[in-house]
Amino acid sequence: MRAAKSEYLLAALRNIIKTKGLTYKELAERLGVPLSTFKRHLYSPNITLEKLLDYCQEVETSLEELQKLAIKLQHDNDSFFSHTQDEIFYQFPQLYDFYRELRHLRQQDSYTYMRKKYGLNKSSTYAYLRALEMLGLVKLAEDNKIQLVGPFYYRFSENSKLSHKYKTILKAQALDNPDCVRVGFSRMYLKEGQLEELNKLLAKEILKYHSENMQDNETEKDLLRNVLLFVTQHQPLVFSEGIGALPHSFLQDVKTAIARCETSGA
Incomplete structure (x- = not known):
């Protein structure tokens, strides 16, 4: 069995706690x-x-069972942004657009x-890339080569703030377009x-026409x-006011926000 990432082991543990009707407060008191x-x-x-084994014992599950659930969660969610990634991109939309x-x-x-x-200087370009590396989405080499990490396409999770923002912007674009064809x-x-x-x-017909056009180039x-x-006519959809120079505090701000997400899970 391949090992699950720690974030999915923890997600599996939280899932088990919820399924068994336990509360964090109750478990914390029992654990002292x-x-x-x-x-x-x-x-x-x-x-x-x-510590993970202690918590498994307290919720009456084994590490093996936790691993099985974590592997399933990882398989189902590998193409989703993590909670931390989603939150950081929401707080720093220019980073998502980049x-x-x-x-x-x-x-x-x-x-x-x-x-x-985008007329970026070396400092801002590095800050964008280093922030993405901190989020586990790219790897940087000394010669400025960039290696992308993870699947090519990412999806927004059901409770994603980015998903809500995307839909809001898309609806505004569509409804504000005076040339849209409505039924x-x-x-x-x-x-x-x-x-x-x-x-x-509708979905079947749209996908059929799309596939036909793709095949016909x-x-x-x-x-x-x-x-x-x-x-409506397609318009580029961006979350920020534009990719541009970043303040000197950007990387520290991102680092602080990541730590806050991982600490609170909020």
């Missing part, structure tokens, strides 16, 4: 540790094996490309199951569309 310390341990990737563009570049020298495109009906009697069928039919930029039961 402050509640704040116990909560910090449940989100700290640096938790010791001895990362998203970096992942889709085809240039071999993406370091030079990003510097040149509107009023006073239609439709059951929930019928609405689900309409969703499936009809991939011009002006054909890109956002489809939300109405159609």
Whole structure:
């Protein structure tokens, strides 16, 4: 059995605690540790094996069972941003915009490309990349070579702040577009199951047309569309006011925010 990452072992432990109807306060009292310390341990990737075994025993589960659940969680969530990654990107949206563009570049020298495109100095470029390295999303080499870490596509989790922000921006773009083509009906009697069928039919037809155009090499930029039961011309969707120079405190601010996430799990 391959080993699960520590963050998924902890997620599995929190899942077991919730499933068994236990509370953090109750467990902390039984273990004789402050509640704040116990909560910090449940989100700290640096938790010791001895401490993890103690907590497994307290919730009446084995390390093997914890590992099995952690492997499943890891498999199901490997393409999602972690809670910490999502929170940091939400707090520092320009970092997310930088990362998203970096992942889709085809240039071999993406370091030079990003510097040149956004007029960044060496200090700001390094700060962007070092922050992403702190989040476990890139690896930096001495010659400014950048190695991306993880799957090519990431998804937002159900409770992701980024997901909510993405939907908000996308809806604003669509509704504010004066040239959007809308399909509107009023006073239609439709059951929930019928609405689900309409969703499936629409998705099937859209994907069919998309696949046909891809096969025919009809991939011009002006054909890109956002489809939300109405159609708009595609616009680049960014979370920040732009990728630009960063303050000298940026890396320390990110480091502090990461520590806060891992300490509180908030």
